[in-house]
Amino acid sequence: MNDASKNPTVVREILKRELSNIAPETDLDALESSADLREELDLDSFDFVRFITAVCAALDMDVPEQDYMQFSTLAQAEQYLIGRA
Amino acid sequence: MTDFTMPALGADMEEGTLVEWMVKPGDKVKSGDVVAVIETVKGAIETEIFEEGTVGELRVKVGETVPVGTVLATIIGTSAEKAPVEPASKATEAAPESAAETEYLPAAPAPVEGVVRASPAARKLAGDLGLALAGITGSGPGGAVTLADVQAQAPTISPQTAKPGTKRGFDPDAMRRGIAAAMAKSKREIPHYYLSTRIDMTRAQQWLAEENARRRIGDRLLPLVLPLKAMALALHQVPELNGFYIDDTFTQSEKVHVGVAIALRGGGLVAPALHDVARKTLDELMHDLNDLITRARTGMLRSSEMTDPTITLSNMGETGVEDIFGIIYPPQVALVGLGKVLDRPWVEGGRIEPRPIMQVSLSADHRVSDGHRGGIFLNAFDKLMQKPEAL
Numbered sequence: 001m002n003d004a005s006k007n008p009t010v011v012r013e014i015l016k017r018e019l020s021n022i023a024p025e026t027d028l029d030a031l032e033s034s035a036d037l038r039e040e041l042d043l044d045s046f047d048f049v050r051f052i053t054a055v056c057a058a059l060d061m062d063v064p065e066q067d068y069m070q071f072s073t074l075a076q077a078e079q080y081l082i083g084r085a
Numbered sequence: 086m087t088d089f090t091m092p093a094l095g096a097d098m099e100e101g102t103l104v105e106w107m108v109k110p111g112d113k114v115k116s117g118d119v120v121a122v123i124e125t126v127k128g129a130i131e132t133e134i135f136e137e138g139t140v141g142e143l144r145v146k147v148g149e150t151v152p153v154g155t156v157l158a159t160i161i162g163t164s165a166e167k168a169p170v171e172p173a174s175k176a177t178e179a180a181p182e183s184a185a186e187t188e189y190l191p192a193a194p195a196p197v198e199g200v201v202r203a204s205p206a207a208r209k210l211a212g213d214l215g216l217a218l219a220g221i222t223g224s225g226p227g228g229a230v231t232l233a234d235v236q237a238q239a240p241t242i243s244p245q246t247a248k249p250g251t252k253r254g255f256d257p258d259a260m261r262r263g264i265a266a267a268m269a270k271s272k273r274e275i276p277h278y279y280l281s282t283r284i285d286m287t288r289a290q291q292w293l294a295e296e297n298a299r300r301r302i303g304d305r306l307l308p309l310v311l312p313l314k315a316m317a318l319a320l321h322q323v324p325e326l327n328g329f330y331i332d333d334t335f336t337q338s339e340k341v342h343v344g345v346a347i348a349l350r351g352g353g354l355v356a357p358a359l360h361d362v363a364r365k366t367l368d369e370l371m372h373d374l375n376d377l378i379t380r381a382r383t384g385m386l387r388s389s390e391m392t393d394p395t396i397t398l399s400n401m402g403e404t405g406v407e408d409i410f411g412i413i414y415p416p417q418v419a420l421v422g423l424g425k426v427l428d429r430p431w432v433e434g435g436r437i438e439p440r441p442i443m444q445v446s447l448s449a450d451h452r453v454s455d456g457h458r459g460g461i462f463l464n465a466f467d468k469l470m471q472k473p474e475a476l
Binding site for chain 2: 063
């Protein structure tokens with residue numbers, strides 16, 4: 001875990017960057033923070049796990065599998081990651 | 086002398102465009118080397134050669150579109166023989182191997198000596214812009230030049246013409262026509278029969294949850310690797326579901342190369358081969374599956390992956406679909422379909438309990454097998470899924 005995980009702005013940027021790597025055609029600025037990422041961005045389980053893995057790598061942290069659903073929306077993911085920092 | 090021809094990278098391919106030569110006359114090649122990048126309706130494919138020798142003449146220029154079977158290059162002699170300046174003196178010809186007979190190739194593309202590693206999309210854009218790949222610093226795996234690296238060198242490209250993640254030259258309409266042609270051929274020629282069963286996923290889910298709890302995030306297994314391995318092992322009992330039906334003859338494949346149906350962002354699908362599934366561990370399968378899906382979606386598949394699948398796996402559970410009865414991809418003779426795992430009432434030992442249940446289906450070719458044998462396959466698959474620790 002690094003210091004970046006304590007900063008909401010940095011966390012949000014990392015979340016958006018990794019989503020954009022997986023779904024480059026998506027306009028992330030237009031994405032509501034409460035939108036279901038899997039539905040809105042048409043992510044399958046492979047994409048979804050890849051997204052979580054990339055975010056965790058960027059923040060140097062590990063999350064248990066049962067917490068994957070905490071990444072369902074941008075707002076939820078942000079809250080979860082900061083809460084663990 | 087033998088000919089290296091435009092390969093049919095799938096039953097639906099009629100022509101292809103040569104995007105880049107990765108060899109030049111005089112270069113030595115061996116089986117499995119990537120010699121050209123060919124653009125098809127399914128994206129740019131790194132195309133391998135399946136013989137050994139020296140490159141003679143390159144007959145098709147970069148940018149040319151030619152029908153399947155057209156001679157792209159001549160290959161002279163074996164590696165021990167001399168280069169193309171005296172081709173007529175060589176009497177021995179390397180026998181061309183069919184792609185189905187080739188040995189297992191590692192999923193990660195081997196770097197070609199003297200050639201800059203770059204994604205096919207990056208190669209094509211660099212070619213279109215007249216940029217030398219060697220002059221671009223790659224930021225991809227192993228220093229490979231990515232599409233973004235090329236775009237960074239060409240600031241004048243508008244986002245509309247070079248959107249990140251969009252395969253340049255990829256034509257969704259052409260892919261749709263290709264899929265239509267293959268599926269129409271299948272429905273016209275293959276007398277399908279369909280079987281379905283429901284299996285209890287309790288043990289598989291429990292085992293996977295315990296296994297993943299012990300692993301760090303990057304090393305965890307996705308649920309798909311379990312049915313992938315189970316289907317490959319079940320085929321040992323019913324091998325007539327695994328192989329090719331060509332010219333009224335079925336040829337069984339000793340190895341199980343599973344074509345994994347992968348939906349592409351923006352529409353369309355490909356089903357490239359995950360090689361030799363029965364002999365791989367679950368960790369190896371997870372690694373190779375990651376690699377295959379990533380490359381399928383960035384347009385970096387290899388020709389052997391397009392031609393080798395001996396059976397297809399279609400996982401529709403992702404979208405919430407409960408039951409699937411798929412169409413066989415010719416010249417294969419079977420397709421396994423997976424539905425969504427749902428909690429259902431399940432009767433065991435006279436008691437009703439909620440259990441996670443998955444529908445598994447088999448579409449198979451009646452010219453090669455019968456429903457009884459298909460039933461044995463599904464039964465074997467179920468038994469294997471009940472012992473996930475042994476997979």
